[in-house]
Amino acid sequence: MPEPIIFYDIAGGKFPWSPNTWNTRYALNIKGLPYRTEFREYPDIEPTCKEIGAAPTGTWSDGRPQYTFPVIHDPNTKLTISDSDNIIEYLEKQYPDTPSLVPKGSLGLILAFRPGFGNILGDRIYNLVVLATNQYLNPRSEEYFRRTRESSLKKKLEDIVPGGLSSGSEGSEKAWKAAQAGFDTLASWYDKNEEGKGLYLLGDSVTYADILVAGRLIWVRVVLGEKSKEWERFKSLNGGKWEKILNNFEKYHTVV
Numbered sequence: 001m002p003e004p005i006i007f008y009d010i011a012g013g014k015f016p017w018s019p020n021t022w023n024t025r026y027a028l029n030i031k032g033l034p035y036r037t038e039f040r041e042y043p044d045i046e047p048t049c050k051e052i053g054a055a056p057t058g059t060w061s062d063g064r065p066q067y068t069f070p071v072i073h074d075p076n077t078k079l080t081i082s083d084s085d086n087i088i089e090y091l092e093k094q095y096p097d098t099p100s101l102v103p104k105g106s107l108g109l110i111l112a113f114r115p116g117f118g119n120i121l122g123d124r125i126y127n128l129v130v131l132a133t134n135q136y137l138n139p140r141s142e143e144y145f146r147r148t149r150e151s152s153l154k155k156k157l158e159d160i161v162p163g164g165l166s167s168g169s170e171g172s173e174k175a176w177k178a179a180q181a182g183f184d185t186l187a188s189w190y191d192k193n194e195e196g197k198g199l200y201l202l203g204d205s206v207t208y209a210d211i212l213v214a215g216r217l218i219w220v221r222v223v224l225g226e227k228s229k230e231w232e233r234f235k236s237l238n239g240g241k242w243e244k245i246l247n248n249f250e251k252y253h254t255v256v
């Protein structure tokens with residue numbers, strides 16, 4: 001049995017919420033690899049990455065390197081890896097005897113699906129849940145998240161969906177309609193598979209493509225709240241398809 005992998009996730013609320021770090025938790029849980037989670041507040045992501053030698057994953061608009069979670073440190077190989085795409089590639093190669101999340105020859109296609117999916121839904125999901133995400137965070141992260149996101153969006157978080165998601169305002173209906181249109185496109189891709197009979201994008205087995213989708217779905221559910229009227233509305237999209245996928249992922253929601 002390998003030594004537990006150290007998985008770095010963003011703190012906040014009672015249950016992990018971050019879509020990108022869920023990509024990694026899902027992969028670790030499905031593969032059944034031993035790991036433990038280190039939760040850090042947003043302002044501590046960069047110092048932690050520097051301390052453990054995790055490479056930046058992008059560049060801020062002012063040119064500074066951008067450090068992000070998820071990151072894993074694998075004591076078995078002494079490697080530290082940032083970015084959920086790099087992490088999946090590493091886990092697939094390093095632990096070939098665990099369930100594969102990337103069918104042979106499909107890695108490039110799944111990595112191309114990510115920006116494709118991002119283009120049709122990234123901003124639309126973000127708009128729906130950015131305020132709820134901010135409210136879900138602990139005070140230090142809340143302050144950091146609001147400051148950095150308002151500076152890049154050049155808006156108050158409250159002004160992204162004026163009146164709030166359940167207000168019925170013109171802005172909120174526009175946000176819901178935009179999300180619906182994006183999810184309709186995603187559903188049409190899923191439905192191409194065996195005329196909609198296969199639950200997942202590539203058939204009956206979960207792949208990293210479905211993890212990318214499920215990571216967004218669990219984020220929405222966690223920050224809106226499973227009992228909220230906003231989640232009720234969300235889960236009715238596309239005949240409940242997204243809730244069904246998330247229900248199938250329930251067994252991978254273990255947090256260690």
Ligand SMILES: N[C@@H](CCC(=O)N[C@@H](CS)C(=O)NCC(=O)O)C(=O)O
Binds near residue numbers: 018068069082148
């Ligand atoms: N491409 C990266 C994106 C990760 C990412 O954007 N993480 C965000 C949280 S969801 C983050 O750590 N942001 C750090 C910050 O805003 O300072 C991945 O897939 O791992």
